[in-house]
Amino acid sequence: MPRRQSGAGVTPRILVAGGTGFLGRAFVRGLARRNAQIVVLTRNPGKAAGLGLPAEYIRGDVTRPGTLSPAMRGVDTAILCVQFPGYPVEAPTRGRTFMEVDARGTAALVQAALEAGVRKLVYVSGVGADPHAGRKWYRAKGLAEASVRESGLAYAIVRPSWVYGPEDRSLNRFVSLVKGVPFFFPQLGGGTGRLTPLHIDDLADLVCEITLGSSGDGFTLEAGGPDVMTLDEVVRTAMRVLDRPKPILHIPIGLVKLGAAVLELLPGQLLSRAAVDFVTQDGVADSRRARNGFSGFRPRALEPGLEAYLPRG
Template identity: 75%
Template sequence: MPRVLVAGGTGFLGRAFVRGLHRRGAQVAVLTRNPARAARLGLPAECVEGDVRRPGGLASAMHAVDAAILSVQFPGYPVEAPALGRTFMEVDARGTAALAEAAVEAGVRKLVYLSGVGADPGSARAWYRAKGLAEASVRDSGLDHVIIRPSWVYGPEDRSLNRFVALIRGIPFVFPQLGDGAGRITPIHVDDLADLVCGATLGSAGDGLTLEAGGPDVVSLDDVVRTAMAVLGRRRMILHIPVGLVKLAAACAALLPGQILSPDAVDFVTQDGVADSDLARRRCPAFRPRALATGLAEYVSRA
């Protein structure tokens, strides 16, 4: 029975990976800063203590691990809090590098890194740059590895598309859309992504590859809203709020306590994110992600 460590296993994506690995018979451990709190989630996994910003204890946390899935995010993501060390460079880039180094020291055989569409170490945008640097750390580790770049991920426990659903339900007549709603994405259901990630972790079909992962629909952000309205049986006019105005409000919010919003986060949530999943489908024939309307209808009630 393989032992797999999921770094970031208490998050939205990580929880799906833990459950998927457990269903496939793997022994699962979750790397977490707070094992007692993580245990209350009821995940089918052992909780081991570790913090990517304090790499000294990471190798011992990876003892007797065959493979590790690296999917760490900082609290409040994607709104950074530099004073608290919650940034893309600190967690995604340097944190993943620390995990890769610890994996080599601990004798881990394989790494699977959750990156993102558009990752590029030379990008001017912090999130693309951090993901690109993290990918390089995984490739340079010398271990067997798979890099997976998902598009926008949704599901019953996500905070993004479900916010759209809440707005459609809660606001009559109009839907307030950030920007022009033209950003193009390929939404993928979290369980479909988990199938790909778990298969890549426990099998060898994706070894050495960078696989983009998205659903079958290439849609605009406005299309996402229209699909959600259709599933809910609601009709709303989409009211576009200029990005400049939203960024002005976000700049003010960034001065307040807590990670509420920031101008960079506005760019993050309105950007394109189209995944080319052809290679993933060729190498992993079981990877057949569901359409957005289908995935939404499975868990969104018309009530």
């Protein structure tokens, strides 16, 4: 099928695969502010409509490749940011794994894009992605990146660091512990994992600019906040913003994994030993290429980012 050409005066039709998730919702809102026509790929359009996003909802499931090509028809550019429910705790019996969704799911989306004549792909990966990595989440993201690069389509790949914001489930879990646990903060491990926390709105601005323009085409761009911080420093920053200082109690990783091993046996995606490694690992982004290539990408530091939405006390 011939590839679609976009031009001046044409409202681009953008598909966001993963548009109901934390990252995807921010991309949809950012694109809407830029007057794009947006389609959200979702397994359950009826349920997704309750989110009130400024988008059309269309049914598709990355674990069922046959559903994807029809969803891609008429699409100029596709943003690929799908995650499985319960991420990062896998549920292999339900097909909720990094390899099934991130790697094979992205490959299926790429194939569907080719069949439908999509012009460009924007893949939201992660810092550390490598198809030869030992850890499966890095390996799955690396394989997904390879699918995008080898597609023959115009593409851009964005590798964010740890992303936070009002609707996230990672840093806000820390916030809940700061508020809810008296006397101390329970930190998994030594709190030495190094991160470059990135506000969701800063990531969304970058992804939208890459999606609607061509400056990022052919590039892999890491994206993180301006400061390298340890997990303990992230927690102390949240305490300062909330005005709730308290000591940090470090719980040995071995003890945490022992508990995780028990939780793996219970119904639901509560916790796993692999997920413990995931949430305590380093995630440092080198954002120089993104800052140099996109003058509007000037990510805020963590403290003012938190102050924008966390009430004190």
